[in-house]
Amino acid sequence: MKNSVTRIIGQYGHDDRALIHNLQLLHEDHGDGVFREALKELVGKEFKDNVARRYWEEALAHRQKILVGEKVDSALRPALLDYLHQVVGEIADPRIVEAVDLADIRNASICDGLTGLYNQTYFKSFLEKVCNQRFATEDPATAILLLDLDHFKQLNDRCGHLAGDRALKQVAKIISHCIRKGDVAARYGGEEFAVLLSNVSRDQAYSVADRIRKVIEKASFQGEHLLDRGTLTISGGLSFILSKHESAENLIQKADEELYRAKLFRNVISPHQSESRKAARMQKQSIVEFSLADESTFAPAISFDVSPFGIALDCDRKIEIGSAVRLRFRHPFWPSNRQVLASIRYIDEQKGTGLFRLGLQFSPEQALNRSDGLLQNIA
Numbered sequence: 356m357k358n359s360v361t362r363i364i365g366q367y368g369h370d371d372r373a374l375i376h377n378l379q380l381l382h383e384d385h386g387d388g389v390f391r392e393a394l395k396e397l398v399g400k401e402f403k404d405n406v407a408r409r410y411w412e413e414a415l416a417h418r419q420k421i422l423v424g425e426k427v428d429s430a431l432r433p434a435l436l437d438y439l440h441q442v443v444g445e446i447a448d449p450r451i452v453e454a455v456d457l458a459d460i461r462n463a464s465i466c467d468g469l470t471g472l473y474n475q476t477y478f479k480s481f482l483e484k485v486c487n488q489r490f491a492t493e494d495p496a497t498a499i500l501l502l503d504l505d506h507f508k509q510l511n512d513r514c515g516h517l518a519g520d521r522a523l524k525q526v527a528k529i530i531s532h533c534i535r536k537g538d539v540a541a542r543y544g545g546e547e548f549a550v551l552l553s554n555v556s557r558d559q560a561y562s563v564a565d566r567i568r569k570v571i572e573k574a575s576f577q578g579e580h581l582l583d584r585g586t587l588t589i590s591g592g593l594s595f596i597l598s599k600h601e602s603a604e605n606l607i608q609k610a611d612e613e614l615y616r617a618k619l620f621r622n623v624i625s626p627h628q629s630e631s632r633k634a635a636r637m638q639k640q641s642i643v644e645f646s647l648a649d650e651s652t653f654a655p656a657i658s659f660d661v662s663p664f665g666i667a668l669d670c671d672r673k674i675e676i677g678s679a680v681r682l683r684f685r686h687p688f689w690p691s692n693r694q695v696l697a698s699i700r701y702i703d704e705q706k707g708t709g710l711f712r713l714g715l716q717f718s719p720e721q722a723l724n725r726s727d728g729l730l731q732n733i734a
Contacts, residue, residue, distance in 0.1 A: 356385045360392040371431040398435050414438040467542040470527035478541035478549050482603040497596040498560035500550040501610040505588045505621045507546035514578030522576045533567045564591045564624045584676060588622035619660050619667040620714040621701045627664035643668055644683040653683055665716040673711050674699050
């Protein structure tokens with residue numbers, strides 16, 4: 356049992372939730388001695404089995420109180436020490452706690468334990484303060500960027516959670532290096548990150564976001580060759596403070612909507628830099644004809660989402676990622692006739708349908724706009 360406790364703490368020491376869960380499972384098989392060994396390992400104090408269990412359970416409840424508003428996914432050891440000193444007096448020397456561990460508690464209340472970035476709770480709180488202080492400007496000077504790693508579940512499933520954790524740490528460092536002084540970065544949850552960009556124009560915000568995307572695309576991550584696409588990438592959605600009445604909740608919702616659209620294509624930032632202030636886009640199911648660049652005949656597909664920088668469509672043919680494709684929009688299925696060059700950015704099999712969903716990015720020089728007619732009358 357002792358070896359099992361040591362193994363669990365060694366494996367999940369960075370993840371309090373998984374650590375507590377696995378110790379609880381071990382307790383079901385081996386009894387209160389599990390908590391005796393856990394406390395001995397974590398705080399260097401040994402108690403009788405029944406006392407150890409009581410202290411463990413009460414310390415977890417104490418942890419909830421001292422990390423108000425936090426999801427309580429970190430700072431287990433400092434909380435244990437604080438409970439043993441402040442509540443039950445089992446640790447007599449307050450310097451053991453106050454010198455380092457109580458500072459860890461304060462940091463844990465605003466920082467993510469794995470990546471060292473701010474956590475979601477702090478990010479939302481900071482954003483609310485910014486929104487309350489902002490006044491309407493002609494050109495928005497504050498932006499929110501939500502980022503989400505593409506197919507991160509594949510990395511966890513195929514390479515293990517340790518490889519996933521290493522990737523999250525690496526991505527956090529990249530984001531920190533790419534943003535500017537005064538910007539605020541956070542791990543928003545799971546494989547999602549958030550950045551508050553201050554004093555930026557739309558072009559500057561897009562430039563920072565795309566810099567992050569490009570660096571991650573070019574970076575090497577352990578095990579990424581096992582992913583379907585062979586490389587780990589990230590998608591992002593941007594929103595902007597447009598008025599003094601803009602709420603933090605609305606900003607995050609708008610950024611999340613843009614992130615959703617970016618995830619249709621993956622490895623892109625939405626809205627694209629070429630889009631107008633009121634981005635032209637729509638979800639539209641209609642017929643689109645496509646062919647590979649070296650083919651003379653076109654085949655039909657059904658569009659799912661179209662924006663100035665790309666389109667998602669369903670078809671019955673699996674096409675290799677990176678392939679060049681010609682797309683043909685024809686009246687009366689679309690407001691006007693137009694042929695566009697694009698490349699395959701991702702492909703997902705729609706299980707049970709026999710169809711494949713393709714995410715295509717238009718060639719930069721052929722990005723759509725309102726004058727094309729294809730995107731006319733779209734708010």
